[in-house]
Amino acid sequence: MRRLVAVSDAVLMDLRSFSAxxxxxxxxxGRLLDAIDLGRVVFVIDKTTDRRFLEATLEALWSSLAAESPNRSVAESAARFFEVRxxxxxxxxxxIGHLCPA
Incomplete structure (x- = not known):
């Protein structure tokens, strides 16, 4: 994943149906938060995404970011979500518009 992220302008992570x-x-x-600036990431969610679990997961991962993470100085609210309907x-x-500025 690190090699792919290093040569990508943007990352889309599909979190539809995401749950425990x-x-x-x-x-x-966790690896994504440690490796890439969240400004380059868009998370896709929908009505099947367990949002409470997602929020709790992001909070937990955020509290244990690697020392070299580019997100150490970024507010957690920097995560960008795109809701598919x-x-x-x-x-x-x-x-696509959300990905391009990433």
């Missing part, structure tokens, strides 16, 4: 049963995603979230062409275009 997704421990692999929790691990990946319909996957329409307009919504897809909006998501």
């Amino acid at each position: 049963s997704n421990q692999g995603c929790v691990y990946e979230l 319909s996957l329409s062409a307009a919504e897809t275009q909006s998501l």
Whole structure:
């Protein structure tokens, strides 16, 4: 993941259906927070995302950032979320817009 992040302008992480049963995603979230500036990341969520668990997970991961993390001096609110509702062409275009400035 670190090599991929190093050569990418933006990162999209799909957190649809994210819940406590997704421990692999929790691990990946932690590595992502340690490796890349959150200004380059967009998290995709939808109605199936367990938002309380996501918020609690991000808080826990935030409190244990690696010393070399580019996010050590960034407010937790810097995480950007894109809520998917319909996957329409307009919504897809909006998501691309969120990724481009990243």
